Amino acid sequence: MDTHLAALLQLQELEQRHRELHSQITTLPQRIAHLEKELQPARERQQAAAQAIETQQGERKQIEAQVLELKQKIEKSRAHSAEVKTNQEYRAVKDEIEWAEREIRQREDRLLALMEQAEKLEAERAGAQQTLAEQEAGLAGRREEMTAAGEVWRGEQRELEKEIHALRAQVDANLLHRYDRIAKLRGKALSAIVKETCSCCRVRLRPQFLQEISNHPERRFFCEYCGRILYQATVEVPPFTGDIQVAG
Ligand SMILES: [Zn+2]
Numbered sequence: 001m002d003t004h005l006a007a008l009l010q011l012q013e014l015e016q017r018h019r020e021l022h023s024q025i026t027t028l029p030q031r032i033a034h035l036e037k038e039l040q041p042a043r044e045r046q047q048a049a050a051q052a053i054e055t056q057q058g059e060r061k062q063i064e065a066q067v068l069e070l071k072q073k074i075e076k077s078r079a080h081s082a083e084v085k086t087n088q089e090y091r092a093v094k095d096e097i098e099w100a101e102r103e104i105r106q107r108e109d110r111l112l113a114l115m116e117q118a119e120k121l122e123a124e125r126a127g128a129q130q131t132l133a134e135q136e137a138g139l140a141g142r143r144e145e146m147t148a149a150g151e152v153w154r155g156e157q158r159e160l161e162k163e164i165h166a167l168r169a170q171v172d173a174n175l176l177h178r179y180d181r182i183a184k185l186r187g188k189a190l191s192a193i194v195k196e197t198c199s200c201c202r203v204r205l206r207p208q209f210l211q212e213i214s215n216h217p218e219r220r221f222f223c224e225y226c227g228r229i230l231y232q233a234t235v236e237v238p239p240f241t242g243d244i245q246v247a248g
Pocket residue numbers: 191198199200201202203223224225226227228
């Protein structure tokens with residue numbers, strides 16, 4: 001295998017890694033945002049409890065105002081009872097007071113029930129709040145981890161870009177052009193010949209073609225079906241040293 005092909009093979013690997021990193025990095029904000037959704041149930045529970053408490057407090061205030069009004073009414077009736085002249089009038093005032101007292105008792109019973117309920121609601125809200133706080137703490141840790149991973153990826157990406165740039169500068173321009181064109185179209189531009197087959201498109205290569213490939217190791221061959229640049233998988237890929245010789 002000529003050194004240009006060896007360099008391209010390495011380039012293919014680096015660019016593949018670069019693409020993986022790019023996809024990891026670009027989807028990172030989305031994945032971080034997705035983490036937030038995990039808080040939703042606890043947040044909803046907390047909001048529901050807070051809402052119930054508010055509704056309840058509204059009802060309590062209303063009832064307390066009614067009780068106050070009823071008590072004022074009783075005061076007035078009592079003051080009025082001193083001025084009544086007939087028994088009939090007196091009974092009417094007495095009935096009014098008794099009615100108001102019954103109304104007050106009913107409302108006080110309701111207030112007691114509401115107070116009991118309020119304790120449960122407060123406990124529910126506190127529980128939801130604690131769950132939320134715990135989940136938020138866990139999430140902050142994971143968010144930090146992910147952000148840190150993103151930084152590591154970006155660093156690796158920058159290193160890769162340098163290596164890719166150096167490699168590309170040293171590969172034969174025509175070959176590189178062809179490599180880019182195929183890579184853009186098919187993702188992978190280089191294909192190993194494995195068991196007389198193009199390993200990428202799985203098409204079996206013609207015997208004459210295979211013969212030609214082994215007779216001319218200095219030439220470049222392209223898969224007749226997918227157009228990818230072929231190389232012999234059996235040949236050990238020499239490590240790329242950056243020392244390129246022009247192939248014959
Ligand atoms: Zn092929």
